[in-house]
Amino acid sequence: xxxxxxxxxxxxxxxxxxxxxxxxxxxxxxxxxxxxxxxxxxxxxxxxxxxxxxxxxxxxxxxxxxxxxxxxxxxxxxxxxxxxxxxxxxxxxxxxxxxxxxxxxxxxxxxxxxxxxxxxxxxxxxxxxxxxxxxxxxxxxxxxxxxxxxxxxxxxxxxxxxxxxxxxxxxxxxxxxxxxxxxxxxxxxxxxxxxxxxxxxxxxxxxxxxxxxxxxxxxxxxxxxxxxxxxxxxxxxxxxxxxxxxxx
Numbered sequence: 421x422x423x424x425x426x427x428x429x430x431x432x433x434x435x436x437x438x439x440x441x442x443x444x445x446x447x448x449x450x451x452x453x454x455x456x457x458x459x460x461x462x463x464x465x466x467x468x469x470x471x472x473x474x475x476x477x478x479x480x481x482x483x484x485x486x487x488x489x490x491x492x493x494x495x496x497x498x499x500x501x502x503x504x505x506x507x508x509x510x511x512x513x514x515x516x517x518x519x520x521x522x523x524x525x526x527x528x529x530x531x532x533x534x535x536x537x538x539x540x541x542x543x544x545x546x547x548x549x550x551x552x553x554x555x556x557x558x559x560x561x562x563x564x565x566x567x568x569x570x571x572x573x574x575x576x577x578x579x580x581x582x583x584x585x586x587x588x589x590x591x592x593x594x595x596x597x598x599x600x601x602x603x604x605x606x607x608x609x610x611x612x613x614x615x616x617x618x619x620x621x622x623x624x625x626x627x628x629x630x631x632x633x634x635x636x637x638x639x640x641x642x643x644x645x646x647x648x649x650x651x652x653x654x655x656x657x658x659x660x661x662x663x664x665x666x667x668x
Contacts, residue, residue, distance in 0.1 A: 442474050442475070442476055442506065443473055443474070443475055443476070444475070444476045444477075444478050444509075445475055445476070445477050445478065445498060445503075446478040446480075446481055447477065447478065447479065447481060447482040447487070447489075447494065448481040448482065448485070449482075449485070449487070450482060450485070450487030450488050450489045452489070452493065452497060455494075455497060456497055456500075456501075459497070459498065459501045460501065463501050463502065470501070470502060470503065471502050472502060472503075472504055473502075473503055473504065474503075474504050474505075474506045475498060475503040475504065475505045475506065476505070476506060476507050476508065476509055476527055477491075477494055477495070477498070477505060477507070477508045477509070478508075478509050478510050479508055479509070479510045479511045479512075479515055480509075480510035483510070483511070483512060483515075490515075490518060491508060491511070491515050491518035491519050491522065491524070492518065492522060495522060495524070505524060506524070506525070507519065507524050507525040507526060507527045508524060508526060508527065509526070509527040509528065511526065563579065563580035563581045564579060564581040564582045564583070564584070564599070565577070565579035565580075565581070565582075565583050565584070565597075566584045566586070567583070567584065567585045567586070567587065567595075568586055568587060569587055570587040570588045570589075570590060570605075571585060571587070571588070571589045571590060571593040571595060571609065572590050572592075572593060573590045573591060573592030573593055573609070574592055574593065575593050575594075576593070576594045576595075576596070577593075577594070577595045577596070578595075578596045578597070579596070579597040579598065579599070580597075580598050581597070581598060581599045582597060582599040582600045582601070582602070583595055583596070583597035583599070583600075583601045583602070583613075584602045584604075585601075585602065585603045585604065585605065586604045586605065587604075587605045588605040588606045588607075588608065589603055589605065589606070589607050589608060589609045589611065589630075590608055590609055591608040591609055591631060592609060592631075593608075593609035593610070594609055594610045594611075594612070595609065595610070595611050595612070596611075596612045596613075596615050597612070597613050597614075597615065597621070598614065598615055598616050598618065598621075599613070599614070599618065599621055600613055600621050600622050600623070600624070601613045601621075601622075601623045601624070601625075602624045602625070603623075603624070603625035603626065604625075604626050605625075605626060605627065606625075606626070606627040606629055607625040607626075607627065607628055607629060607630045607633075608629045608630065608631070609630065609631055610630065610631050610632040610633070610634075611623050611625070611630055611632070611633050611634070612632075612633075612634040612635075612639075613634070613635050613636075613656075614635045614636040614658075615634075615636075617636050617637070618636060619635065619636040619658050620658075621635050621636065621658075622635070622655055622656060622657045623635065623655070623656040624653070624654070624655045624656075624668070625653070625654060625656075626652075626653050627650055627651050627652070628645060628648060628649075628650060628654050628656075628665070629645075629646075629650055630642065630645055633645065633656055633663065635656065635657070635658045635663060636658060638658055638661055638662070638663055639663070640663050640665075645665075648665045649667060652667055653667065653668040654666060654667055654668060655668050
């Protein structure tokens with residue numbers, strides 16, 4: 421009689437590391453009324469961008485002024501504005517305990533995040549030294565992506581290299597690339613280039629009506645963008661910590 425051996429277990433899950441950028445809310449006051457008002461103003465500038473957005477709460481500045489807010493109070497007010505907090509950082513031992521009691525993780529202050537302010541916290545950039553021809557030859561080619569259909573509201577497109585869209589990017593849509601972004605149509609949604617920190621990335625579009633544009637975490641919202649000419653080709657580049665928009 422043959423003896424049956426148990427078959428190998430099939431893998432049903434897998435853990436992978438990612439390079440996602442999460443907005444950070446940096447609090448510098450414990451006045452809930454002021455926080456509520458400024459959150460209202462910020463969200464109104466790009467409601468679709470901030471809708472259901474994950475958020476990390478940075479408490480370092482709040483603690484520097486001995487702010488008295490509890491983590492629960494902060495979480496309550498940001499949720500009222502549609503954010504989905506996924507943890508805190510820079511908290512005291514007491515604040516960390518409060519967060520954990522609310523099932524919110526405590527993050528390191530060195531995690532990869534994008535501050536929810538008009539300026540970006542400077543990132544440490546690693547520059548490559550002299551490379552041998554063999555190293556350059558073996559380097560994987562960037563995974564550029566071409567989109568030929570309109571990117572509709574609610575859709576999100578990501579490219580590991582350059583992203584080229586030869587159609588309209590609708591309001592409420594989001595396109596992201598580790599390299600450059602080219603839009604040969606109206607850009608009405610959100611465009612984020614150099615999402616892993618490449619400050620040399622650029623955004624090119626035929627008609628700038630965007631809700632938000634960002635390069636390497638430095639961004640401008642619709643109110644600022646509407647000051648620039650529409651229905652004319654432009655390029656957006658990063659100069660230090662300022663986004664420059666020029667006609668092509």
